[in-house]
Amino acid sequence: MVFLESVFGFFSHDMGIDLGTCNTLVYVRGEGIVLCEPSVVAVSQKDRRVLLKGQAVGERAKRMVGRTPGNFSAIRPIKDGVIADFEITEAMLKYFVGKVHNFSNWAKPRVVIAVPSGITEVEKRAVKESAINAKARKVWIISEPMAAAVGIGLPIDEPIGNMLVDIGGGTTEVAVISMMGMVHSKSIRTAGDEMDEAIMNYLRRQYNFIVGETTAERIKIAIGSAYPLEQETTIEVMGRDQVKGLPRSITVRSEEIREALKEPLDQIIGAVVETLENTPPELAGDIYTNGISMAGGGALLRGIDKLIQKETRGIPVHIADDPLKAVARGTGLFIEGIEDFEEFLEGGDEES
Ligand code: ADP
Ligand code: MG
Numbered sequence: 001m002v003f004l005e006s007v008f009g010f011f012s013h014d015m016g017i018d019l020g021t022c023n024t025l026v027y028v029r030g031e032g033i034v035l036c037e038p039s040v041v042a043v044s045q046k047d048r049r050v051l052l053k054g055q056a057v058g059e060r061a062k063r064m065v066g067r068t069p070g071n072f073s074a075i076r077p078i079k080d081g082v083i084a085d086f087e088i089t090e091a092m093l094k095y096f097v098g099k100v101h102n103f104s105n106w107a108k109p110r111v112v113i114a115v116p117s118g119i120t121e122v123e124k125r126a127v128k129e130s131a132i133n134a135k136a137r138k139v140w141i142i143s144e145p146m147a148a149a150v151g152i153g154l155p156i157d158e159p160i161g162n163m164l165v166d167i168g169g170g171t172t173e174v175a176v177i178s179m180m181g182m183v184h185s186k187s188i189r190t191a192g193d194e195m196d197e198a199i200m201n202y203l204r205r206q207y208n209f210i211v212g213e214t215t216a217e218r219i220k221i222a223i224g225s226a227y228p229l230e231q232e233t234t235i236e237v238m239g240r241d242q243v244k245g246l247p248r249s250i251t252v253r254s255e256e257i258r259e260a261l262k263e264p265l266d267q268i269i270g271a272v273v274e275t276l277e278n279t280p281p282e283l284a285g286d287i288y289t290n291g292i293s294m295a296g297g298g299a300l301l302r303g304i305d306k307l308i309q310k311e312t313r314g315i316p317v318h319i320a321d322d323p324l325k326a327v328a329r330g331t332g333l334f335i336e337g338i339e340d341f342e343e344f345l346e347g348g349d350e351e352s
Contacts (some may be wrong), residue, residue: 013101014110014338016331017093018147019127021078021116022169022297024058024092025325026100027332033325034100038062041092042074057095066212079170079193082116083123091128096132106147107188108137112149114327114336116171118187124346133352140345143336144168144327145175145185148295152320156180160290161283165272165308166327167191167298172268172273173216180344190267192298194281195220202260208242209250215239220301222340223254226265227303227310261301268298271310274313291316295326 016027019039026035037058056064056074063196064074071345077088095102111131115124124141131139145164154162156177158268166173175185191219196216203216211219215242223235232254241248246310272292276284299305305317320326334341342348 006055008179009014013107013301014102014335015097016112016114016147016328016333017096017131018114018144018274018327018331019078019089019093020144020168020327021171022150023324024096025328026096027328027335028100029332029335031106032300032332033328035096036325037093037096037329038076039078040074042068042072042075044072044087046071056093065069066214075168076304077248082119083126086126089127093130097131097136101135106133108351110138110335110338111136111142112142112331112338114142114144114331115171115176115186116168117143117145117182117185118171128347128349130194132349133325134259136351138348138350140338140342140347142331142345143175145173146177146182146335147322147328147330148173148326149175149177149330150333151326151328152293152306154293161279161285161286162290163275163279163292165268165292165294165299167264167268167294167304168296168297169193172271172296176279176283176287177276182196183277183280183283184275186271188267188271190264190271191296192220193219194264194267195224195261195298195301198264199257200258200262203239203252204242206256207250208243209239209290211237211239219257220254220261223252223257224261225254225258225302226261227306228258229254229302259303265304265307267306272308272312276315276349288315293318293320295320295323297324299323329342 014029018025025038028034033212040061041062061074077085128139148166149156149164162177172191173187176183209318224235234251234253236251237248299319308317
């Protein structure tokens with residue numbers, strides 16, 4: 001049996017893909033999550049061609065952000081939860097799929113792809129086509145919140161209201177799911193990237209101090225918080241003095257960074273509260289009892305659970321184990337049981 005499964009796995013290599021604005025994760029059927037890389041591609045400025053035949057994708061490309069010479073740049077093709085550049089998205093998908101799939105196999109993979117709930121039909125079709133061009137045999141599309149809910153193990157097939165908040169890089173997705181369906185969902189373009197930007201703006205306003213996105217993100221991860229910390233901390237950062245134009249370093253406090261993050265966090269809270277208000281009372285009652293589940297990298301911001309609990313007047317908040325992988329785990333569960341789940345998924349488009 002184990003032998004048969006491994007033979008099957010070897011020949012098919014079906015996969016689940018979390019095509020995130022910050023990170024792309026690939027789950028291979030029978031194996032688990034085998035790839036996790038930044039959704040970044042280095043392209044030439046002149047003709048927007050992907051550099052070095054796909055070598056500059058993912059981890060290597062991310063290291064180039066803010067460090068490229070003028071003739072090429074490292075870009076994120078799905079930055080704001082919309083596909084900003086179809087061709088580059090396709091090149092990225094091809095590169096990642098090629099990295100985990102051995103195309104000397106005769107069977108092309110079947111693929112379940114999670115996409116932000118806010119993307120349009122045109123964009124969904126483009127994602128499917130990209131996957132087919134990346135040599136997929138059959139493609140299904142699933143919304144990120146649904147995949148995250150499955151990945152966390154919420155009882156979404158029961159007549160119970162489940163609320164999921166996924167704070168990614170480009171978008172925050174808030175969804176209420178019951179009986180395998182999305183009762184209500186809201187996608188806003190305020191998430192991790194906006195937090196980084198808020199930190200950059202704060203430092204410029206407060207200290208005439210300029211840092212790049214990479215440094216801002218590093219500050220957020222090191223000392224960022226959404227709620228007062230038991231032990232407030234500081235970090236020393238290098239940047240550029242806006243007035244003198246020279247490099248210098250400053251020490252920033254966690255209280256200041258929390259202040260800087262207030263605006264994007266208010267917007268995220270607003271989306272959660274609005275979704276609760278639009279949820280039918282029976283399901284809202286379930287959420288008050290069972291709580292809100294959180295996924296995505298933003299769920300790792302210190303105290304985000306406490307802030308949401310306070311602002312929703314006491315709804316318990318649960319942060320998923322390894323929240324950055326929740327969506328990928330969900331796509332993985334769908335692909336593992338694809339024969340049973342097929343009817344619930346959108347798509348099933350085949351190569352023509
Ligand atoms: P996406 O699904 O859009 O690709 P992810 O779920 O991978 O996004 O999350 C990426 C975001 O999470 C980034 O903005 C990143 O800065 C943020 N992030 C990662 N780790 C942390 C952390 N420890 N604290 C706060 N934010 C974090
Ligand atoms: Mg995501």
